[in-house]
Amino acid sequence: MSEYDVDLFVIGAGSGGVRAARIAAGHGARVAIAEEFRIGGTCVIRGCVPKKLLVYASRFPDAFEDAEGFGWTLPQAPQFSWPALIAAKDREIARLSGLYEANLERSNVAVHQQRAVIDGPHGVRLADGSRITAGAIVIAVGGYPVTMEFPGFELAISSNDALDLADLPERIVVQGGGYIAVEFASVFAALGVETTLIHRGGKVLRGFDEDLRDDVQEAMARRGVKFLMNDHVVEIEQTGAGKLVRTNCGATLEAGEVMMAIGRRPLTAGLGLESVGVEPDHKGAIAVDEYSRTSAPSIYAIGDVTNRMNLTPIAIREGHALADTLFGGRPTSIDYANVPTAVFTTPEIGTVGLSEEQARESGRAIDIYKTRFRPMKATLSGAEGRMLMKLVVDAASDRVLGVHILGEDAAEMVQVAAIAVKMGATKADFDATVALHPTASEELVTLRTKWTGA
Secondary structure (H helix, E strand, C coil): CCCCCEEEEEECCCHHHHHHHHHHHHCCCCEEEECCCCCCHHHHHHCHHHHHHHHHHHHHHHHHHHHHHCCCCCCCCCCCCHHHHHHHHHHHHHHHHHHHHHHHHHCCCEEECCCEEECCCCEEEECCCCEEEEEEEEECCCEEECCCCCCCHHHCECHHHHCCCCCCCCEEEEECCCHHHHHHHHHHHHCCCEEEEEECCCCCCCCCCHHHHHHHHHHHHHCCCEEEECCCEEEEEECCCCEEEEECCCCEEEECEEEECCCEEECCCCCCHHHHCCCCCCCCCCCCCCCCECCCCCEEECHHHHCCCCCHHHHHHHHHHHHHHHHCCCCCCCCCCCCCEEECCCCCEEEEECCHHHHHHCCCCEEEEEEEECCHHHHHHCCCCCEEEEEEEECCCCEEEEEEEECCCHHHHHHHHHHHHHCCCEHHHHHHCCCCCCCCCCHHHHCCCCCCCC
């Protein structure tokens, strides 16, 4: 009989925590999990899933316009209801949250729907005052949207709030330049909201390939997003008509809502980490080793709370690997190289591997293959959008180091291309693959001319 109440206690029932709990239970461990909000975590409740549903909704206006070029005549102008969309989104989120909870119960994981904090190296204190001991404790609490403090900052909304707005504003100001900012700006603009994006930098999506950054910002501008670069909000004033926004560079903007999307930070405050001697860094992130162990031997952390690679599939991988390590007899670490990712703007970005800039900074000689073209669908629809496809290739080994796509279904294409990149495919392997015609993705295997900058 174990000296502890459970073998594993997981704090946080998001994607990573739920996976760790279920896999550990499958290995025969006695597992409990606590969640103070709703089971499902950031991705399911207030992140990628509801956001993608809004992205789908925002693309229907394009579909209606494109249809005319293919012989369709709509009997009347389409009508959009934001409240109907939010209600449908809420029903789907409730369904998914219920599935997560049911899967935990089927896995014999004890679920505590209340806050839990660390109370010693093998103890967890619940909000109801009870204490549970555990052989190991996993912190999987994720992160939260951060904001800036300035006069009227409390009048701004976060990405969490944006998913639950009662009404769609006529105008919105979005502060930020990362993927959350550009995705929401893209959604709002496509739904007819007068959208202004303000960013401290000169270009959005720092860290992405420069061609992707340039092309997506240009495409968003064509689609109606106004950009104020090298600037930031310094004041928000409530007025009778809405909100008045003032910026550092002297701009004054009227808006129905102001959304701050300037990043997220690990949700470690008040978690009791000091009781086990774990000190988060200046951003609140918990340092861990390759097996997700903190400086306290019985305490582990996975997902966004570690600020390693803040992607839902990574949190899931980390949770699974941790369970295998602790209870499956298979010490498992995560390979963070060549992880595909997407930005669901319209047009969307799909990318995997090194950007051109990262490859050049590594000191290796590289070859670039890229093309911009009008997709076949646009020839009849009359749409202005163009696609970008780009390969970054190691000149010495011919290995494809990066694949970067901007355009319709970019994320779907990059997920498949990521397999080839992960396996170490060469440009010759791409060239030897027969093109699937007519598709946009065939460009990935028909690129033959090295880009010279012309």
